[in-house]
Each structure stands twice: as C-alpha cells, then as structure tokens.
Amino acid sequence: MRNRSKKYWLLCSLLLPVVFALTLQAATLEDFSLNSRLSLSARPMPCSLSGEIKTEAPCENAFFKWNARSLIDLDLRVGNVDYFLDSSLSIPHPEHLVLGLETDVAEITVEPEIWFAVPFQGVVDANNISTSVVVPPGDPLFVAARMTASWNIDNFRFKNLFMYEDVNFPGSGSPAQEDWSYGPQFQKFKTGDIFYLTGRMDNGVYFSSRTSFCADGSTSVKNYSASGGVDGDCENPIQERLSIGGLSLGDVRLSETIDVKIGEDTGVTSRTGFTLSPFDWASFGTSLTADITSLDLGMGSISVGLSFSISPFRLSVSLGELEELEFRTATASFHQRFALDMINGAFSGSATLQNEGGLTGVSMSLFASQGTVSTSTSVSFSKSDNFLKFTYLNTRINLRLTPFTFTATPSFSENGLRRLAITTGVMF
Numbered sequence: 433m434r435n436r437s438k439k440y441w442l443l444c445s446l447l448l449p450v451v452f453a454l455t456l457q458a459a460t461l462e463d464f465s466l467n468s469r470l471s472l473s474a475r476p477m478p479c480s481l482s483g484e485i486k487t488e489a490p491c492e493n494a495f496f497k498w499n500a501r502s503l504i505d506l507d508l509r510v511g512n513v514d515y516f517l518d519s520s521l522s523i524p525h526p527e528h529l530v531l532g533l534e535t536d537v538a539e540i541t542v543e544p545e546i547w548f549a550v551p552f553q554g555v556v557d558a559n560n561i562s563t564s565v566v567v568p569p570g571d572p573l574f575v576a577a578r579m580t581a582s583w584n585i586d587n588f589r590f591k592n593l594f595m596y597e598d599v600n601f602p603g604s605g606s607p608a609q610e611d612w613s614y615g616p617q618f619q620k621f622k623t624g625d626i627f628y629l630t631g632r633m634d635n636g637v638y639f640s641s642r643t644s645f646c647a648d649g650s651t652s653v654k655n656y657s658a659s660g661g662v663d664g665d666c667e668n669p670i671q672e673r674l675s676i677g678g679l680s681l682g683d684v685r686l687s688e689t690i691d692v693k694i695g696e697d698t699g700v701t702s703r704t705g706f707t708l709s710p711f712d713w714a715s716f717g718t719s720l721t722a723d724i725t726s727l728d729l730g731m732g733s734i735s736v737g738l739s740f741s742i743s744p745f746r747l748s749v750s751l752g753e754l755e756e757l758e759f760r761t762a763t764a765s766f767h768q769r770f771a772l773d774m775i776n777g778a779f780s781g782s783a784t785l786q787n788e789g790g791l792t793g794v795s796m797s798l799f800a801s802q803g804t805v806s807t808s809t810s811v812s813f814s815k816s817d818n819f820l821k822f823t824y825l826n827t828r829i830n831l832r833l834t835p836f837t838f839t840a841t842p843s844f845s846e847n848g849l850r851r852l853a854i855t856t857g858v859m860f
Contacts, residue, residue, distance in 0.1 A: 463509035469837075469857035471501045475561060476849050489847040496852075497561065499523055501655070512536060520655045525550045525566045527654040543580040548572050549653035551602045551614045564654070567602055567614045575601050575653055578660075588631040595624045597651060599664030622646065624662035637678040644671040668695030684708050700724040713742045744768040761786050775802045789815060804832045822846055835859050 475497050476490035501522040508515040514534040520527040532545025551567040576597035583590050600620045624647030632638040646669050651661035672692040679686035687705040702722050709715040718736045736751040744767050750760040765782035777800035784793045797810040807830070812823040825844040831837070839855040 463507070463514075464860065465505075465507040466860045467503075467505040467857065468859075469503045469855055471503065471853060471855040473499050473501075473851060473853040475851050477561070490849060494849075497563075501527075503655070518656060522654075524552075524564075525570050526572060527552075528656045529572070530656060540581055540583045543578075543582075545578050546574070547576040547578075547597075547651075547653060547656075549575045549601070549656075552654045553602055553612065567612060569613065569615060571615060573598070573601070573614075573616065573619065576651055578651075578658070587633070588629065591628040593626045593628075593647075593660045595626075595647060595651070595660060595662050596621060597624075597662045599662055601653070620664070622662050622664060622666075624660075626660050633678075635678075637676065639674065639676045641675075642673045645669060666695075668693045668697055670694040683710075698725070714738075714740050759787050775800055777801060791815065791820060794820065806830045824850070 476494040477497060479489060479491035479494070499522060501520055503520045504517070506515075506517040512535055516530075516532050516534075518528070518530040528547065528549040530545060530547050532543060534541065534543045536542075550570055550572050552564045553567050554562060554564050556562055576595065578596075579594045581592050598619045599622050600614075600618055602614055625645040626647045627641075627643045627645075629641040630639070644663075646663050646666040647660060648663050648671065649661045650657055650659050652658075670692075671694070672690075674688075674690045674692075676688045679688070685707040687707075689703045689705075691701045693699050700723075702724055704720045704722075705717065706719070707715055707717045716738055718734060720734050735753050736757060738749045738751065740747045745764070746766070747762065747764050749762045751757050752760045762785045763782060764785075765780070767778065767780040769778045770776070777798065779796075779798050781796040782794070783791065786792050792815045793813065795810065795812040797808065799808040800806070807828065809825070809827045811825045813820050814823045815821070823846065827842055829840045831839075835858050837855075837857045837859060839853075839857075841851075841853040841855075842849065843851045843853075
C-alpha cells in the first residue's frame, strides 16, 4: 500500500509537466505568475536556570527553535485554461501539493483539483512549546479530489462543489497519540456536495442559499485549506441555510435566516432581524429566534441592541432579551484614515465593557505605508484576575522591491518575545 501511495505521488508529479507540454504545443502561453517564498520562524525557549529551575519567559540571551518553510505558488494560463500549483516544504517533510485548473465549458466554469499531503499531528515538547511532527511513516498520500462548477443566469449565480476526501486524514492540530501511524490502510474516503445559490432582485432584495449533502465546514491539510468539507459522520445528511436581506417595512429594515436540518437532529429554526434608524447616527435593532419545528416561540427569544455611529466613532450596546432588559455588553470603536505628505495609513481601536466584569478588553492597531514600505502594529490588553493586563503586541514590516519581497513579523506576549518570522520571496 505504501508503494501505491508513492506511485500516486510520482504519477501526479510527472503528469502535470506532461499536460503543460502537450497544451503548449497547441496554444501559446498567455499569462504566467510565480510566487516563491522562504519563511523562517523562530520561537525563544524558556529560560532554564541552575538547580533545574525553569521560567516561562526567555532569557535575554535566548536559545531559539527554528523552522524553515518553502512555499511555491504557480499559475499558468494556456489558451482558455488556467493551471495552478500550490506546494510547501518544511524541515520535517514535504507538507502538501495541490494541483488544479480552471476553464470554461460552454457557459459553465469548472475547477477540478486534487490534493496530496503528508499527515502531521500536534505535540507539546519538553519545553512546553506546541509544535507538530510527521505521523510515521510520513508518506505523501492522496487526500482529496474536488470539482467546482459555477454559472450565472441574469442576476443569479449558481455554484456546486463536489468533494471526495479522506475523512480520517489527520491535520497538524490532531492530538498526539503514542505509537501512532497513518498510511493508506487507514484511509476512509467519502463524498459530499454543497450547492450555492445567490441572487439580487431589481428592488434591492437579495438572498443566498447553501444546501449541504453530508458536507460542512472546511477541508485542511498542513498549511493549506479550503471552504467546504465532507462530513464523515453525516448525522444530518441534508442541511440548508437560506438568508434574505434588503427587505423593508416603512423605515424598518428586515432580514431573515432559516436553518433546516434533516437527519438525526431534524429541525427548522429561524432568526428574524429588525433594524430601525430614526437618525443617520443611531439605530435600534432586535432579533427574534424561533424553533419552528416545536413551535417554541417565547418572548425570551427576542434580543435587543442599540448602535450609534458618528464617524469615526461607533458604539454598540447589547441589552439582552426583551423579557428581562438589562445592560449586557457594550463595545466602543473608532477607525480613522490619515494622509501625511507621502505617508498613508489608518488608526483604529476598540474597548469592551461587560455588565459584571467592567472593562474587559482594549485593543489598538496602526497601519502606515510609504512607497515600497508598509508596517502595521497591533496591541491588546485583556482582563485577568480583576486587572487589565498586556496580552500581545504584533508588528509586521513589509518591503517590496519588485520582484523581491521581504517581511518581518515579531510577536510579543506578556512573557516577552513569543515568535519571530522572516519571509523572503520573489514574485513574477
């Protein structure tokens, strides 16, 4: 079985260049883009003192644990076909390889893709640092095949996603297990399908529908993910969510969301939203949640909220449920763009108050750019042990000198430097 997996990987690696070569003979290369990046990330180890004493924070002169990752994104357009390749390779092992294409067949756009990946599992090392390791024997495995078809008719857009994937495949966040291995003999493939429908009427009313057949959530492997995944248990084979907005009744704006489940948890629930804006800077909102299946509709299911907005400030207040109105939470925020000579940027912040906890969180962020250089910084404080304490400080510095890019991202927590990532890349 292991040799079969290797053959799949080898066949896939050889097939793509062959397809490219055959296509190039019949058509010319119309577009080409390559994004190659080398990412280095480091985490300082906690300081160890004499007498086997360990601290949570690193020393001034710290040891670092490093990881190196190479990522390659390749896009080619040959004739009316777009080919793409997404891959990553890190110190432990190759991580994933995703191959696909996009083309138009009549009025329908089709996007088939196949995924290969190496299984990883999450572990905690002797220094209490979370990391991930390859699940032995570490062979690249076929994980999923996906086919997306989409088309438009007037103001309506239709999209169907069919998925065939290994529902047992472990991700990097999977819990560690002793003497664990994963190979083709443990794989279990199932199918799922999601049908999307969105549209907008001439009167401004819009809607969206999502119908799932043994599908939900997302699909992910190491350092790659996509929306929509197969539900291995399939306890509710059919799930539907219908959302309608843009409705109005006088000065009141209405919205409706209906969720339907058919299976072990068969049921129908709805959420109706009402918003009244007596002034440009103030609005009153309430929502009504009902269990249509059991006809359980009580006053306790009605929540009430207020919001006030005077640029660049905004205040949102939650008053809980209508049956027992009382202050629950309030969030105050602001967002202001600025331009100083050749520097453009934005400054934003928010604060959250709760009924019993008082001020529970404060956060601020600053973004600025000038020419080829941009930087962003965010800082957060949260309540712990009845005190507002520093939580994190993240900074990102980006330099673009076409076709080269350089990014540095240091992150700090209450225990000092938490992570340092440096990425260099080339883009064509």
